[in-house]
Amino acid sequence: MTHAVAFHGKGTEYFRIWIVNVALTVMTLGIYSAWAKVRTQRYFYGNTYLAGHSFEYHAKAWRILLGRAIALVLLVGYTVSAILLPVTMGMWILLLAAALPWLVRSAIRFNARNTSWRNVRFNFQASFFEAFMAYVVWSVVAVSVFPLIPYARRIHDYFYVNHHSFGGRKFATDFSVGRTYLIYLYGFLAIVALLVAIIAAAFAIISAQTYLHDFLSHIPFPAITLDYPVLTAVALGLGGLFVATFVATMVTNLVIGNTTLEGGHSLASNASPWRVGWIVVSNTVLTLATLGLFYPFARIRLARYRMGRYALHAASDLDDFTSEALAQQSAIGQEIAGFFDLGFGL
Amino acid sequence: MVEGRYFYPNATHFVEARAEAGEGRVLRIADGAGAVLAEVPGKAVRATARLASLPRRFDLPDGARFDTPDNDGADALLRALGKTVSGRITDRLERAWPVVILSLVITLAAGYYLLVQAIPAASEWLARRTPPAVAHIMTEQTLMALDRFALGPTKLSAADQARATKLFQDVAAHSRGGQGAYRLVFRHDKPGGVGPNAFALPDGTIVMTDSLWPLVKDDSEIEGVFAHEMSHVDHAHGLQRIYAASLFPAILALVTGDVSNVSQMTAVLPGIIAQSAYSRSFETQADDDGAATLRRMGLKPSHMADLLERIEKSVCKKDHPCVKSWLGDHPDTDLRAARLRHEDIGPIDDHLNCWEPWKTGISLRCLGFTAN
Ligand SMILES: [Zn+2]
Numbered sequence: 001m002t003h004a005v006a007f008h009g010k011g012t013e014y015f016r017i018w019i020v021n022v023a024l025t026v027m028t029l030g031i032y033s034a035w036a037k038v039r040t041q042r043y044f045y046g047n048t049y050l051a052g053h054s055f056e057y058h059a060k061a062w063r064i065l066l067g068r069a070i071a072l073v074l075l076v077g078y079t080v081s082a083i084l085l086p087v088t089m090g091m092w093i094l095l096l097a098a099a100l101p102w103l104v105r106s107a108i109r110f111n112a113r114n115t116s117w118r119n120v121r122f123n124f125q126a127s128f129f130e131a132f133m134a135y136v137v138w139s140v141v142a143v144s145v146f147p148l149i150p151y152a153r154r155i156h157d158y159f160y161v162n163h164h165s166f167g168g169r170k171f172a173t174d175f176s177v178g179r180t181y182l183i184y185l186y187g188f189l190a191i192v193a194l195l196v197a198i199i200a201a202a203f204a205i206i207s208a209q210t211y212l213h214d215f216l217s218h219i220p221f222p223a224i225t226l227d228y229p230v231l232t233a234v235a236l237g238l239g240g241l242f243v244a245t246f247v248a249t250m251v252t253n254l255v256i257g258n259t260t261l262e263g264g265h266s267l268a269s270n271a272s273p274w275r276v277g278w279i280v281v282s283n284t285v286l287t288l289a290t291l292g293l294f295y296p297f298a299r300i301r302l303a304r305y306r307m308g309r310y311a312l313h314a315a316s317d318l319d320d321f322t323s324e325a326l327a328q329q330s331a332i333g334q335e336i337a338g339f340f341d342l343g344f345g346l
Numbered sequence: 347m348v349e350g351r352y353f354y355p356n357a358t359h360f361v362e363a364r365a366e367a368g369e370g371r372v373l374r375i376a377d378g379a380g381a382v383l384a385e386v387p388g389k390a391v392r393a394t395a396r397l398a399s400l401p402r403r404f405d406l407p408d409g410a411r412f413d414t415p416d417n418d419g420a421d422a423l424l425r426a427l428g429k430t431v432s433g434r435i436t437d438r439l440e441r442a443w444p445v446v447i448l449s450l451v452i453t454l455a456a457g458y459y460l461l462v463q464a465i466p467a468a469s470e471w472l473a474r475r476t477p478p479a480v481a482h483i484m485t486e487q488t489l490m491a492l493d494r495f496a497l498g499p500t501k502l503s504a505a506d507q508a509r510a511t512k513l514f515q516d517v518a519a520h521s522r523g524g525q526g527a528y529r530l531v532f533r534h535d536k537p538g539g540v541g542p543n544a545f546a547l548p549d550g551t552i553v554m555t556d557s558l559w560p561l562v563k564d565d566s567e568i569e570g571v572f573a574h575e576m577s578h579v580d581h582a583h584g585l586q587r588i589y590a591a592s593l594f595p596a597i598l599a600l601v602t603g604d605v606s607n608v609s610q611m612t613a614v615l616p617g618i619i620a621q622s623a624y625s626r627s628f629e630t631q632a633d634d635d636g637a638a639t640l641r642r643m644g645l646k647p648s649h650m651a652d653l654l655e656r657i658e659k660s661v662c663k664k665d666h667p668c669v670k671s672w673l674g675d676h677p678d679t680d681l682r683a684a685r686l687r688h689e690d691i692g693p694i695d696d697h698l699n700c701w702e703p704w705k706t707g708i709s710l711r712c713l714g715f716t717a718n
Contacts, residue, residue, distance in 0.1 A: 016443075017397075019449040019453060022453045023448070023449035026452060026453060026456040027452065035436075039397055039436070042400065043397060043398060046397070046398075046400035054401065118353065119354075119357060119360070119410075120356065237615070288616075291454075291457075321357065321358040322356050323356035
């Protein structure tokens with residue numbers, strides 16, 4: 001039986017939660033941000049339904065606050081020393097390389113163990129060595145040998161999915177690396193097309209303007225001036241965002257579409273990369289144009305489409321899952337990772 | 347009596363059930379037929395805080411769970427169990443439109459205050475307290491990097507260097523820091539690099555590139571440039587820029603809380619706009635201070651304007667097409683020149699053109715920010 005995922009969050013409802021969260025965060029000088037995060041996550045998880053039941057987020061705010069405090073201290077230390085003594089950069093890079101596997105692993109694990117569906121929690125179990133291979137060794141390889149980027153991407157995806165479990169049953173994904181290469185090839189071609197389009201547009205505008213200028217220079221008419229550097233930067237930024245979203249959506253479709261859950265269940269993801277790209281780009285424009293006030297509506301809009309394109313092909317009535325016994329996890333790794341903007345999801 | 351679902355301990359298996367508070371503040375859960383599924387003292391039950399219309403969850407100590415979409419019923423049940431109803435205040439706040447509007451006002455006011463007052467003030471505070479030793483190390487490192495990529499040993503004759511240094515010392519004597527506060531350094535600029543230019547480094551070192559010298563037609567022109575750079579040193583503008591650039595993302599991350607969820611562009615673009623606004627206000631301040639120094643020396647600031655225009659002409663003739671942008675570090679040359687020519691008479695009362703930002707760029711002065 002196939003169960004589609006559905007997202008029931010509403011823009012105005014989340015807007016009110018968000019704006020109150022931001023105001024309280026500002027008034028408490030950032031301390032409330034941990035509680036704000038928990039409420040936000042609960043709202044999004046709690047409005048995501050699968051087979052008539054919503055997901056749930058269980059993290060405790062004070063744990064997140066602790067992690068955030070540590071992350072802030074590290075961030076300040078890093079920034080100050082990077083500005084004042086660039087020599088220390090090497091030390092920070094080594095420190096990050098050593099801490100990264102631990103950060104990645106605890107961030108993903110914290111999220112998994114604090115997520116439940118129908119009273120059963122998710123879990124994530126990976127060794128430090130596996131995290132080290134996937135996130136340090138393969139990241140370095142991908143950065144130094146560009147053609148291996150899609151290969152490293154597949155290693156990250158395998159690391160993420162294949163160590164997740166639900167009620168003691170493992171998720172597993174498996175697909176040919178050729179398909180990841182194909183997606184990256186599309187992305188590469190799209191970037192080339194984008195650059196060509198921008199150059200062509202700039203050329204067209206400039207020649208049109210020269211023509212207009214020659215033609216109109218005899219009449220008192222304000223010259224049309226365009227801010228080329230800003231226009232080009234905005235076109236590149238938005239175009240790049242579109243391509244990045246496009247590629248990410250195709251990769252997610254590939255990874256999730258090939259994921260199975262022990263017991264004969266399988267997952268599906270069929271979001272249109274064009275549609276997601278459009279939503280993300282227009283969300284960005286609207287958020288900027290409204291000084292950030294569209295942000296909550298943007299998140300709801302994206303979640304509605306994105307979540308609605310996931311599905312589960314279940315082999316049973318899903319009534320026979322039970323949680324593993326789990327130890328309490330610390331949020332510190334997750335929050336440090338979150339603070340430095342290291343996304344490890346799909 | 348609250349209708350909901352009872353989940354067996356740590357399992358996805360559930361039955362439709364009802365919950366009520368029994369004798370002695372005990373939570374009793376029974377199925378449709380009335381068979382008791384669980385009976386737990388209220389103290390041992392943990393309930394989730396109310397949030398929008400999400401189902402409410404009661405966690406029992408054995409890992410079982412009761413959940414219900416009936417939020418008011420759940421609140422009543424919690425009270426009957428003698429428990430505090432957590433999250434009720436926040437929930438009320440999130441529902442009341444006046445509170446939402448108040449929050450909006452607070453957020454916008456705080457954002458404005460941070461951008462226009464707090465970040466510049468904090469950067470200035472930090473810049474003033476940065477130890478000279480640190481400023482010196484930074485200068486050495488910046489100069490080393492520049493020497494490697496964009497600059498080389500000067501090719502100016504000893505006579506030219508001596509003359510420039512003499513003019514430099516004259517200006518220094520009339521500047522805020524006095525003669526000991528600044529040091530002039532000559533460098534040859536590699537082709538395609540910084541071009542005819544002068545810039546101030548944090549410890550008072552002022553670098554002049556060789557290609558600037560032949561463009562100077564009158565002594566007071568280069569004296570104006572030195573006075574401008576000395577003002578950058580006096581106000582530690584270089585350090586202020588660095589501090590502002592690191593404070594902005596840190597504060598944004600703290601307030602939004604979720605850096606990873608903010609789309610990259612939405613975070614980057616306001617940062618660039620703010621940086622360019624700070625930088626432009628520094629440049630205007632340096633021009634004004636430079637003009638004041640020239641007047642103290644009995645010279646005319648309009649000479650600086652002449653040199654500015656000549657530099658632009660010489661740079662724009664070459665392979666660089668000269669483009670104007672609102673996001674540049676400096677205000678447009680025509681604007682700076684016009685302002686400097688006004689200053690021949692005396693300090694000008696600020697008459698920035700705030701209503702045509704495409705001409706002046708976005709200036710924080712228009713928003714009430716005054717540099718000091
Ligand atoms: Zn300057």
